[in-house]
Amino acid sequence: xxxxxxxxxxxxxxxxxxxxxxxxxxxxxxxxxxxxxxxxxxxxxxxxxxxxxxxxxxxxxxxxxxxxxxxxxxxxxxxxxxxxxxxxxxxxxxxxxxxxxxxxxxxxxxxxxxxxxxxxxxxxxxxxxxxxxxxxxxxxxxxxxxxxxxxxxxxxxxxxxxxxxxxxxxxxxxxxxxxx
Ligand code: HEM
Numbered sequence: 001x002x003x004x005x006x007x008x009x010x011x012x013x014x015x016x017x018x019x020x021x022x023x024x025x026x027x028x029x030x031x032x033x034x035x036x037x038x039x040x041x042x043x044x045x046x047x048x049x050x051x052x053x054x055x056x057x058x059x060x061x062x063x064x065x066x067x068x069x070x071x072x073x074x075x076x077x078x079x080x081x082x083x084x085x086x087x088x089x090x091x092x093x094x095x096x097x098x099x100x101x102x103x104x105x106x107x108x109x110x111x112x113x114x115x116x117x118x119x120x121x122x123x124x125x126x127x128x129x130x131x132x133x134x135x136x137x138x139x140x141x142x143x144x145x146x147x148x149x150x151x152x153x154x155x156x157x158x159x160x161x162x163x164x165x166x167x168x169x170x171x172x173x174x175x176x177x178x179x180x
Contacts, residue, residue, distance in 0.1 A: 003036035028053040063142040070146020095154040134173030
């Protein structure tokens, strides 16, 4: 994943637990550089290893870290120069969800090796919508849940998210019902 993701993990850890804990995590995964380069791609394994090491060292469930990270990402990207893009991606929560592929496509122009997930929305009602999520990666559902909660907060909404049953090998991906 692009360095921007690893940098956000670093920021989240340093903000909540301090620089020393972050150093321990870097040592545990064998990352010896002083920082990540936002616009450079890094192996996915590094990102998963950072979350795994953070989980052990901070004694926090890895899924809880991923969810907190997802929520943080909405604030972090706004501060890192993507605020206008976020503003343009939707004037309402549901409009924003419907524009997620467009958002990642714009990012893709700047980050050519981006492997963004695919999204679409369906069955919208006045207090719910279903989001289809298709990823190239495994294990990132807790991050998605954090992202959706963070996005809800951006629109002053408290959202509940429930994964709907779908076939294991479903071509369409996973379906989440979001209610507010
Ligand atoms: C301006 C804001 C955003 C930027 C700059 C951004 C950029 C990125 C980047 C760099 C990655 C890593 C993928 C890679 O390096 O190959 C990523 C992954 C991801 N993004 Fe976004 N994103 C943004 C907003 C969002 C929002 C609002 C959502 C959903 C609510 C979202 C959902 C995801 C998910 C779930 C992944 C995990 C990767 C996967 O499932 O394979 N992103 N995004």
